[in-house]
Amino acid sequence: MNHPDRRTGYVAWQIGQIMAARMERALRPLQLxxxxxxxLMQAVLDPGVSSATAARRAAITPQSMGTAVNGLVERGMLERRTTPGDRRTQRLHVTExxxxxxxxAAETVDAAHAEALQALTPAEQEQTHALLLKLLASLNPSALEGGDAV
Structure with missing residues (x-):
């Protein structure tokens, strides 16, 4: 039996936590x-996306997405617009x-990813990415909908 701390799911969770912390630190100077x-990226890649869809794709709660969107709207980075015929659903649109x-932010996140992944060769990075996308497609297909896989 594998050591419990070496199971794939637990290792993936640890890596996810570490990557999230690194990206949070990298984004902090941008006040994001x-x-x-x-x-923000959902609205850039899929203009008019609903907050609920953006939350599903990001695998966060609608409440967390709502808080994030509110902060971006207050800063003038996103706008909420209603669609004619559907006044209840507000769509997210990015401002200039x-x-x-x-x-x-994309440059900042790219740099954080590159630094974190430098232990892997380029071929290993591609293989790891492909395998993780395969798992993501199985576990949260919504994450790969709309625009680019974000």
Missing amino acids: TLAQHRA AGVRLAAE
Whole structure:
């Protein structure tokens, strides 16, 4: 039997926690939380996405996404718009300032990823990425919907 701390799920959870903490630190100078970054990127990649869909894709609660969106709306990075014929569902649209912030955040996150993954060769990075996407597609297919896989 495998040592409980070496099971794939537990190792993946540990890596996820470590990566989330690294990205939170990297995004802090931009005054972005990880949830806000996810919300912003969803709106960039899928203009008009609903907050509920963005939350499903990011695998966070609708309440957490709502808090993230509220912060971005207050800062002028996102706008909520209703769709004619459906006044209950508010759609997220990125502003010009939000597009600039998203581009800066993408560079920041890319650098954090590169630093974290430097222990792997480029081929190992590609293989790991492909396997993780396969697992994600199985466990949370919503995460791969709309725009690019974010």
